[in-house]
Amino acid sequence: MQASLPLVAGLAALALGGCGLGKQSTLSPAGPVAQAQLSMFYESLAIMAVIFIVVAAVFVYSLIRFRARKTDTELPKQVHGSTALEIAWTLIPMIIIVILSISTVHYAFVLETPATGPDTVQVQVIGHQYWWEFRYPGTGVVTANQVHIPVGRKVNFSLQSADVVHSFWVPELGGKTDLIPGRTNTLWLEASKPGLYDGQCAQLCGPGHAYMKFTVLAQSSAAYHQWLRHMERDTVQVSTPLERAGLALFQQDCATCHTIHGTPFDGKVGPNLTALMQRPTIAAGTLPDTTQGLTAWLHDPPAVKPGAKMPDLGLSRSQIRSLVAFLQTLK
Amino acid sequence: MAAITERVAIAHAEGRTYHGIWAWLATVDHKKIGIMYIYAALFFMAFGGAEALLVRIQLWQPNNHFVSAETFNQLFTMHGVTMIFLVAMPILIGYINAIVPLQIGARDVAFPRMNALSLWLFVLGGLFLYSSWFMGGAPDAGWFNYVPLSGAHYSPGAGVDFYDIGLQITGIGTLMTAINFLVTILNMRAPGMRLLRMPMFTWSALITMLLILFAFPPITVNLILQMMDRLFHANFFNIPLGGNALLWQNLFWIFGHPEVYIVILPAFGIISEIIPAFSRKPLFGYESMALALSVIAFLSFMVWTHHMFADGLGAVVNSIFAITSMLIAVPTGIKIFNWLATLWGGQIRFTTANLYALSFIPLFVIGGISGVMLAMAPADLQYNDSYFVVAHFHYVLFGGTLMGALAGLYYWFPRIWGRLLDERLGRLNFWLVFIGFNVTFFPMHLLGLEGMPRRISTYAAGNGWTTPNQIATVGAFILLIGMLILLYNLIVTFRRKPDLVQDPWDARSLEWSIPSPTPEYNFAQLPLIEDRDAYWVAKRQGRTALEPAEPPGPIHMPSPSLTPFFLALTIVVAGYAALLHVDWLALLAMLAAFWQVGAQLVHEDPGYHVHPEAPAGGAAE
Numbered sequence: 001m002q003a004s005l006p007l008v009a010g011l012a013a014l015a016l017g018g019c020g021l022g023k024q025s026t027l028s029p030a031g032p033v034a035q036a037q038l039s040m041f042y043e044s045l046a047i048m049a050v051i052f053i054v055v056a057a058v059f060v061y062s063l064i065r066f067r068a069r070k071t072d073t074e075l076p077k078q079v080h081g082s083t084a085l086e087i088a089w090t091l092i093p094m095i096i097i098v099i100l101s102i103s104t105v106h107y108a109f110v111l112e113t114p115a116t117g118p119d120t121v122q123v124q125v126i127g128h129q130y131w132w133e134f135r136y137p138g139t140g141v142v143t144a145n146q147v148h149i150p151v152g153r154k155v156n157f158s159l160q161s162a163d164v165v166h167s168f169w170v171p172e173l174g175g176k177t178d179l180i181p182g183r184t185n186t187l188w189l190e191a192s193k194p195g196l197y198d199g200q201c202a203q204l205c206g207p208g209h210a211y212m213k214f215t216v217l218a219q220s221s222a223a224y225h226q227w228l229r230h231m232e233r234d235t236v237q238v239s240t241p242l243e244r245a246g247l248a249l250f251q252q253d254c255a256t257c258h259t260i261h262g263t264p265f266d267g268k269v270g271p272n273l274t275a276l277m278q279r280p281t282i283a284a285g286t287l288p289d290t291t292q293g294l295t296a297w298l299h300d301p302p303a304v305k306p307g308a309k310m311p312d313l314g315l316s317r318s319q320i321r322s323l324v325a326f327l328q329t330l331k
Numbered sequence: 332m333a334a335i336t337e338r339v340a341i342a343h344a345e346g347r348t349y350h351g352i353w354a355w356l357a358t359v360d361h362k363k364i365g366i367m368y369i370y371a372a373l374f375f376m377a378f379g380g381a382e383a384l385l386v387r388i389q390l391w392q393p394n395n396h397f398v399s400a401e402t403f404n405q406l407f408t409m410h411g412v413t414m415i416f417l418v419a420m421p422i423l424i425g426y427i428n429a430i431v432p433l434q435i436g437a438r439d440v441a442f443p444r445m446n447a448l449s450l451w452l453f454v455l456g457g458l459f460l461y462s463s464w465f466m467g468g469a470p471d472a473g474w475f476n477y478v479p480l481s482g483a484h485y486s487p488g489a490g491v492d493f494y495d496i497g498l499q500i501t502g503i504g505t506l507m508t509a510i511n512f513l514v515t516i517l518n519m520r521a522p523g524m525r526l527l528r529m530p531m532f533t534w535s536a537l538i539t540m541l542l543i544l545f546a547f548p549p550i551t552v553n554l555i556l557q558m559m560d561r562l563f564h565a566n567f568f569n570i571p572l573g574g575n576a577l578l579w580q581n582l583f584w585i586f587g588h589p590e591v592y593i594v595i596l597p598a599f600g601i602i603s604e605i606i607p608a609f610s611r612k613p614l615f616g617y618e619s620m621a622l623a624l625s626v627i628a629f630l631s632f633m634v635w636t637h638h639m640f641a642d643g644l645g646a647v648v649n650s651i652f653a654i655t656s657m658l659i660a661v662p663t664g665i666k667i668f669n670w671l672a673t674l675w676g677g678q679i680r681f682t683t684a685n686l687y688a689l690s691f692i693p694l695f696v697i698g699g700i701s702g703v704m705l706a707m708a709p710a711d712l713q714y715n716d717s718y719f720v721v722a723h724f725h726y727v728l729f730g731g732t733l734m735g736a737l738a739g740l741y742y743w744f745p746r747i748w749g750r751l752l753d754e755r756l757g758r759l760n761f762w763l764v765f766i767g768f769n770v771t772f773f774p775m776h777l778l779g780l781e782g783m784p785r786r787i788s789t790y791a792a793g794n795g796w797t798t799p800n801q802i803a804t805v806g807a808f809i810l811l812i813g814m815l816i817l818l819y820n821l822i823v824t825f826r827r828k829p830d831l832v833q834d835p836w837d838a839r840s841l842e843w844s845i846p847s848p849t850p851e852y853n854f855a856q857l858p859l860i861e862d863r864d865a866y867w868v869a870k871r872q873g874r875t876a877l878e879p880a881e882p883p884g885p886i887h888m889p890s891p892s893l894t895p896f897f898l899a900l901t902i903v904v905a906g907y908a909a910l911l912h913v914d915w916l917a918l919l920a921m922l923a924a925f926w927q928v929g930a931q932l933v934h935e936d937p938g939y940h941v942h943p944e945a946p947a948g949g950a951a952e
Contacts, residue, residue, distance in 0.1 A: 022781050022782065022793065022794030022795030022796065023793065023794055024781065024782030024783075024794050025780065025781045025782050025794075025795070026713045026780050026781070026782055027780055027781070034713070036709065037709060037710045037712065037713045038713075040707055040709060040710035041704065041710055041713070041780075044703065044704045044707055044710070045704065048700040048703060048704065051696075051700065052696060052697070052700060055667060055671065055692070055693070055696050056693060056696075058671050058675075059671060059674070059689075059692055059693060062671065062674040062675050062677075062679070063674070063679060063689070066610070066674060066675065066676060066677050066678065066679050067678075067679050067680075067681070068611075068678040068679055068680045069678070072678050075611055075678075075871075076610070076611055076612055076676055076677050076678050077612075077676055078612060078613055079612065079613070079615060079672075079676065080613050080615070080616075080617065081615055081616040081617065081618070081619070081669075081672075082615075082616075082672070085668075085672065086616050086619050086665065086668075086669070089664060089665060089668040090619075090661060090664075090665055093660055093661045093664040094661055096660075097654070097657045097658060097660065097661070097703075100657060100703065100707060101653070101654050101657065103707070103709075104650065104653045104654070104657075104706075104707045104708055104709060104710075105646075105650045105653070105654075107709035107710075108646040108649050108650045108653070108708050108709050109646045109650075110709075111646075111709050111712070112645065112646035112649075113646075129485075159643075163479070163485065164477075164479050164480040164485055165477055165479075165480065165576060167641060167716060167784075169716075169782075169784065171713065171782035172782075174712070174713075175641070175709070175710070175711070175712020175713040175715070176641050176712055176713075176715060176716065177641050177642075177643055177712065178641045178642050178643065180576050180577065180642065180643070181479060181570040181576055182570045182574075182575065182576055183576070183577075183643070185642070185643035186643065187643075198782075198794075200782075200784055200787075201784070202641075202715070202716040202717065202784040202785075203477075203641075203716055204404070204472070204473050204477070204480065204785075204786045205480060206404075206480060206485065207399075207400040207401045207403075207404060207471075207788070208400065209400075209404075209786060209787060209788070210400065210787035210788045210789050210790065211400075285791075306399065306400035306401065306788070307400065307401075
């Protein structure tokens with residue numbers, strides 16, 4: 001078994017060929033959960049590869065050796081069965097299943113047991129059509145579409161949905177769990193090394209399903225705590241007239257839906273925009289978090305992201321310019 | 332309505348002969364019904380295939396806008412619904428109709444008129460579903476149609492109503508097919524045809540019908556509950572009012588997993604006929620093959636939550652269902668090895684039918700392998716709802732069911748249509764389909780492992796997804812060419828004169844023991860069955876026909892009737908009326924449907940008699 005692992009890994013790498021591993025690959029695990037799942041993949045693939053090779057060998061040999069020939073005159077020997085053989089190919093698969101069951105049951109319990117202890121991080125995840133809300137219980141920190149976690153610590157995600165079924169999936173950190181309205185599911189993940197890990201909704205949730213992405217930023221414990229403190233800070237700095245115009249416009253057009261910590265704006269319908277500029281993307285991974293991205297988004301959200309709940313507000317170019325200037329102060 | 336009742340009255344005139352299209356609409360002959368099932372399935376396959384091609388074009392490159400996200404969701408939903416409910420099941424039920432009565436030595440099914448009703452409910456129900464494209468949009472919440480996305484709040488259009496009502500209409504037909512063939516196979520076998528002498532295809536049909544009988548009620552309950560929610564504002568799936576999202580999922584998969592076996596067991600049966608015929612050997616391990624079918628059917632009802640491993644049902648539940656799911660590999664493995672042992676030592680002829688049947692073995696093994704991998708619950712959290720699953724079930728449903736169905740088409744074509752399909756075109760058709768299939772679906776394993784979720788209308792560059800997607804799209808077009816060759820083969824074959832060869836493959840089972848074209852009464856005299864593979868045994872003993880089990884004489888036949896067609900039409904009218912909220916018409920149409928059913932209950936069909944010419948005796952030609 002063990003000896004065949006590198007062989008299978010080699011075959012898999014060969015098959016992947018020039019494609020290379022992307023940013024959302026289950027084959028490049030960055031944490032213990034994804035690592036466990038990948039080891040199960042290799043274990044089962046190795047056993048299954050042996051079975052396939054046996055079947056394929058018998059199959060191909062039979063097709064060549066036992067093909068009909070012009071010289072066939074007699075009927076082939078009429079064999080109806082063989083009790084010994086039939087018992088053999090009933091028992092051997094059963095043994096294989098027992099082997100595969102061991103890791104299956106073991107990891108089912110390991111992955112289900114949520115982490116405890118003072119060191120664990122709790123994050124509440126709420127799925128919305130089509131974006132992610134992340135809350136840090138006990139801190140008042142709320143953010144959207146990018147979740148910060150400390151490296152090397154188990155993170156318990158509690159998963160809820162505000163509308164339809166979604167699924168929380170960060171392939172490099174571990175498998176997915178669904179967010180089901182009316183239930184609270186849990187999932188623990190851990191990042192072994194710092195980095196930005198891409199995640200995506202994996203359960204059909206409407207026309208915007210493909211546009212419901214998020215990122216996990218795994219950072220050192222110090223950086224993580226610094227970020228939490230930053231998010232709790234009560235200041236928004238507006239200085240230029242353009243930014244002030246944007247602030248006024250935000251109050252008028254955006255504040256019913258969006259919250260910005262440190263301002264009176266506390267709408268709950270759309271994503272929380274506190275420290276918006278720290279996120280790499282906007283609209284759940286639809287556009288880059290740049291002047292161009294924000295401008296394109298404010299111009300006509302549903303045109304950029306199918307099914308987006310944010311309407312086209314009919315903003316003029318100058319209004320968009322001032323709003324973008326204001327949003328870019330949210331650092 | 333008046334027109335319909337009038338037509339029904341006409342249909343009641345017994346002994347009538349119908350001509351042209353009316354002969355087809357009024358037929359209760361299992362052979363003609365089988366042919367119509369197969370035609371209709373191929374017709375819907377063209378649409379299901381076109382939807383798949385549009386999906387593949389959309390996924391050709393990152394950030395593509397070939398179709399909108401809304402259209403994309405409709406396309407893959409209708410592709411799935413079509414291929415499962417309107418292609419895979421009906422084409423197999425078509426073969427079961429056309430072949431099983433012949434294999435068991437029967438003159439028709441137990442309830443010929445109900446059989447016609449099943450057909451028309453499927454055909455008209457399928458057209459009803461497809462009319463959604465022109466009536467505000469097709470269903471778009473996936474073939475699994477999870478709540479609350481499919482509820483009125485999140486899917487306010489009529490698409491999901493078409494799904495709920497359309498699948499109820501076709502589902503009634505499927506349930507009646509199950510009842511019909513269970514009774515037929517259990518009660519109408521020729522004298523001496525004991526259960527353990529039945530051909531394996533008939534065995535697979537028997538077990539499939541049992542699966543339908545128990546699997547269709549849960550989906551029907553789901554569809555009715557959701558129809559109540561959507562049309563009459565009930566709250567079974569209204570989460571804020573206490574509805575339960577998992578209720579739908581459980582009921583759906585209690586149906587949905589056996590459904591997978593409903594469309595694979597008959598393919599197992601087809602393969603089990605073709606491989607022995609073209610190896611010139613009996614099926615290896617006949618009893619264990621029949622037992623394996625039964626065990627698979629039994630297990631298929633206790634694995635449903637493996638579709639829900641990501642639902643957070645807990646480690647205990649996931650472990651139990653993981654193990655029961657893996658257990659299915661045991662009876663499936665028995666079948667694979669028995670087929671290999673049948674080939675071993677044989678004289679294998681590579682006809683197109685056999686090429687398709689043989690290709691089934693490696694393709695289904697690949698699908699089975701990924702199936703066992705998916706059953707490992709903790710690892711499945713990575714594969715679930717990714718393209719790995721898409722690859723897996725296409726290896727099972729295309730590599731298994733469709734390859735089996737195409738094998739059956741080439742194999743039984745001379746029996747059903749009295750002509751042999753062109754073998755040269757057949758081989759071209761096979762190789763293009765085989766290559767196109769693998770080029771399309773093998774890269775999807777890698778896409779899934781690379782983290783691509785299912786059902787996304789587009790994707791960003793930079794995840795390594797572009798190349799495998801482009802390979803898959805190229806493969807889909809190779810498949811298209813392969814299927815067009817099949818269409819061309821059908822056209823040239825139908826333009827030729829019928830060959831009317833009775834037993835072109837030197838085959839084993841009873842359907843080949845009667846003249847071609849098959850007489851409307853099938854068997855002039857019911858045969859006496861003294862062996863498994865009785866026809867093959869008779870041929871080896873130098874006989875060309877089986878001993879008759881009855882003296883020659885007039886044969887009682889059921890009368891044709893237009894009632895099934897108009898009853899199905901009435902039910903579809905009720906469906907449209909309910910969907911369009913014309914409640915009085917829906918009520919009236921349902922009453923009319925009940926009235927027609929009631930009229931059938933009290934009505935006695937005297938039938939008619941045919942007098943076949945004295946057939947050749949059993950001993951010699």
